[in-house]
Amino acid sequence: MNDGSYDSGPVTFPVLIGGRWQPARNHQTFQAYNPATGQKLPEIYPVSDWEDLEKALAESQRVQLEVASAPPEKIACFLNTYADLLENNQEAITTMAHLETALPLKSRLRSTEFPRMINQLGQAAAAVEERSWCQATIDTRHNLRSKYGPLGGTVVIFSPNNFPLAFNSVAGSDLASAVATGNPVICKAHPGHPGTTRLMAEVLLEALSQSGLPLSTVQLLYHFSNEDGFRLVSHPAVAAVAFTGSRAAGLKLKAAAEGAGKLFYGELSSLNPVFFLPGILKEKGEAVALEFFSSCSLGCGQFCTKPGLIVLVNDEAGRKFLWKLQQIFNQPLSGYLLSPAVLENLKKAVDKLKAAGATLLAGGNQIPNCGFQFQTTLFAITGEQFLNDPETFQQEVFGTLALAVVAEDVEQMLKIAGSLEGNLTASIYSSSSEQDEEIYRRLEPILRFKAGRLLNDKMPTGVAVSPAMHHGGPFPATGHPGFTSVGIPAAFLRFAARHCYDNVGEDRLPQELRAKNPTGRMWRLVDGVWTQSDF
């Protein structure tokens, strides 16, 4: 998996530009941490300077038309080959991911995240071959035909810290979508898991080579300065940016990209509020408290869909539930935070909540240990406190931390819902009592516009890769509530332009728009009718 010229040790790993592993020009370097020990790992990775980025951009531009015109079979072949080769290297990749993130090897990396990544690549390959994703729309009377196609520029993908495999810029959902739609990609690794990224990128290069796609279709840089990042996302060769990460960093990149007319898809912040209606807490408060904790603490609270905000009413069942929750949160739980930065942010968030007057019900302290560990932490505030300062109390933070908002009554609960920012998800737990039904009828229309995915009696952390999934939401959850980053083929559309052909003869049309259905299975909207037939 390594070209042989770089052994582990003091040598700085090369970057992947133009289909070749080559030394970064800059001499600045960084190392990742082992979160379980708190120590730096020995491998040394480069911080690229603008010259590296410029070389990558030129390569990307050079191959853009070739990638855009690659037959679907070739792209699908790449995605499938990549998935197969990754499977062959599963052990090495997940071992490295475990080392760099301290996420559980067995219960997470091997059993769920790795298979999810493979599944995504496979689903993307199938969708590319089947072609329905391009939504071919044909008006035979006007001889007017449209379909989605490549953007015609580079897609830049920034890896988040929390999914070293399934959302890694070199192998995750965004990569699959951007390549599936015929766009060249420049990936930025997350500095928390460069080794995992490197191992997968080595496999990726082999898959590109085997499938016959240009070797510069996907390139990898490990790190670069913020300033070079702004320059990168606003470069003429770039068409779109996919960023999953912190709100502060994301907003700066968004401004840079959009200022230059680029598309920016950012997943920036989500508290994933969970509303517990009075009836359900009366009926099974203890069970749902356990359910909440289990979702909140999953992956040590480092999911975009972590439920971080609870809203309940101050009645007897509500107080009992909160008491139970406090007991659960006060039990020790093992698990590591991903990096010193996550630990620092968590400490700051705790201080901020304390300073804002929130009551600490559990945890609140770093666990004196060699790794990055923090107590499971629970805060509570009144509905009035929340309504007086909704901004302060809606700060996304990684780690097993939740804030319970205890509303005076149902009316206040509705007001709290109305003052929420945009979220990826919102959940409502209710009983079948008439009272809960009545509250639901009033609460749901408000919450509907605050989140991309609305759940009933279910925690938000599971995100199925389904065409009906929507992993997105109103700002600041994402920049556009019409797009999803999970769910194939819908996730493709972020990286697609609509291509209309007006009065273009059959021979000059792309296959998808000709009379004959190119796959016999592709769905097309022909004169108002969805059909798999020729026309």
Next chain:
Amino acid sequence: MNDGSYDSGPVTFPVLIGGRWQPARNHQTFQAYNPATGQKLPEIYPVSDWEDLEKALAESQRVQLEVASAPPEKIACFLNTYADLLENNQEAITTMAHLETALPLKSRLRSTEFPRMINQLGQAAAAVEERSWCQATIDTRHNLRSKYGPLGGTVVIFSPNNFPLAFNSVAGSDLASAVATGNPVICKAHPGHPGTTRLMAEVLLEALSQSGLPLSTVQLLYHFSNEDGFRLVSHPAVAAVAFTGSRAAGLKLKAAAEGAGKLFYGELSSLNPVFFLPGILKEKGEAVALEFFSSCSLGCGQFCTKPGLIVLVNDEAGRKFLWKLQQIFNQPLSGYLLSPAVLENLKKAVDKLKAAGATLLAGGNQIPNCGFQFQTTLFAITGEQFLNDPETFQQEVFGTLALAVVAEDVEQMLKIAGSLEGNLTASIYSSSSEQDEEIYRRLEPILRFKAGRLLNDKMPTGVAVSPAMHHGGPFPATGHPGFTSVGIPAAFLRFAARHCYDNVGEDRLPQELRAKNPTGRMWRLVDGVWTQSDF
């Protein structure tokens, strides 16, 4: 059509806020021009201050949930009633539009633009009732269902100057789309045709009243300062902005809106290049020269799809074509520019092209007249000149002005194509000769990524309202090449959020996602199959 308390004369017309015509608070006013005389029209319209905007925003926010939850039948009823009432007032509206824009009454306003506007409202109503637009996607295995729904905030629409009816913020394509998707709207009139806007808004209020939608669903302000515009588009109550107008103004609004996390749909600039391949000019250069002129001069060159850039090769047929074009452009043509601002911009553009070294082949001067008239104007430059300064030579300008780029050879023509910015359209005229076919095969992949709509042997000015139409394109043509502002229902999607329901029971789902198909005609993607059946 007027509530009676405001006669024409020195009284300032009121604004439409909260379903009531009420005086603007500010005392600043403006008047529109009659472009045929160059004189101001007597009617006085207000420039609103922030207080008016704030009132409108509060009203919009107040009715948002009610508009979002209005049954499709009610919204369709509004759109149909509005279309009917407009038809009843066709004469008064088109007469006023003619007065304010000097666009031909018979050949344009009455025969094409008014019917187009009515047709759009009718198509939108039909699409709302039929419901396929929401792309219901159902995964029964995961009990996961998604569809498009309202944004959950106000849509602000800015009218362009060039379509007083079909793209008027109170009655055009954007209005139809924004209301169809269940969003309240705040409209800004274009100061060039406030009277036309007012007459239609009076009808609109009646249609809202008859259909039972909240009267604040659509509100109208005539004018406000740029600063208040920035404040408006970044206000918490606002979800999206639709702007069609100048690039400079659009980019400022875009920055303000996107900086606050709002969606911004701008149609900012398009030269609509037309490539004439050598064979077609040899075969029928004269005919296509006439065809070009006819499209370029349509509406006095004030269409977003006006072909303003010609690319041809410097061979005998090319020179002959250019010579013919020069003769055509040198013939006088009547027609008025829409405003003093358009006239000024045109003069500046001519000066800029001259200063940049373009050769003036025809026109170039204002026609000394009482109205806003300018000669039909043709410039030419070499391919080298274009490639040396592509930015200067890609300035959109309204008026019958075209720039011909004479490429040295086919290779240079391809380079020119490669250096184009994003456009709404790009046209290729070619013969069936082997040479043209060969050039087409090389040129098309380059142009494909430079425009939303690619035409063959056809001028771009006709924009059919068809589901297969795409009126959009890469930046700076628009801000997102995946969205269209013409074509129903695709144009709706700009104002829609994706709403996912996870584990939500049948009774609590919107009708579109329940087992029974609510209209029997609605297309839904159920477990991978597009169907009109129940499931």
